[in-house]
Amino acid sequence: MRRKIDAVLSKTLIVIMAVMVINVLWQVFTRYVTGNPSSFTDELARYLMIWIGVLGAAYVSGRNLHVAIDILPMRQNKRTQKKLKTIVTILVILFVFFAFVIGGSRLVYISYVLGQQSPALQVPLALVYIIIPISGLLIMYYKISDLNTKEL
Numbered sequence: 001m002r003r004k005i006d007a008v009l010s011k012t013l014i015v016i017m018a019v020m021v022i023n024v025l026w027q028v029f030t031r032y033v034t035g036n037p038s039s040f041t042d043e044l045a046r047y048l049m050i051w052i053g054v055l056g057a058a059y060v061s062g063r064n065l066h067v068a069i070d071i072l073p074m075r076q077n078k079r080t081q082k083k084l085k086t087i088v089t090i091l092v093i094l095f096v097f098f099a100f101v102i103g104g105s106r107l108v109y110i111s112y113v114l115g116q117q118s119p120a121l122q123v124p125l126a127l128v129y130i131i132i133p134i135s136g137l138l139i140m141y142y143k144i145s146d147l148n149t150k151e152l
Contacts, residue, residue: 020048058135062142100136
């Protein structure tokens with residue numbers, strides 16, 4: 001299951017990045033060649049960057065490639081290292097649950113109820129923000145999966 005999620009996430013990130021590159025190239029083309037910059041490209045690039053950042057965090061978390069300061073754990077024995085990794089993983093799960101899942105869901109809900117739309121694209125901002133709780137759930141899945149394996 002984890003490999004399938006990794007594969008879907010990596011392909012999704014590739015597609016989003018490709019769309020962002022094309023979008024930015026179109027912005028540059030319309031600005032410098034036609035002299036009339038496209039009105040939606042700046043906003044779309046901003047939203048795609050949000051999605052890449054948040055989904056990328058979930059992907060990196062699942063692959064355990066995130067930045068970590070490991071000075072303290074490396075000076076400990078294997079048993080203590082395992083305990084520290086378990087504590088850190090539990091703290092990550094709690095943080096992601098409250099900040100991404102609960103906080104992100106509230107942001108999506110408020111944006112939806114208020115009917116907020118983006119100025120240029122006219123898409124509901126709830127669609128832009130929905131990636132926050134989705135990424136939170138993905139990170140939680142990965143970290144709970146890590147707790148249930150012998151990798152800690």
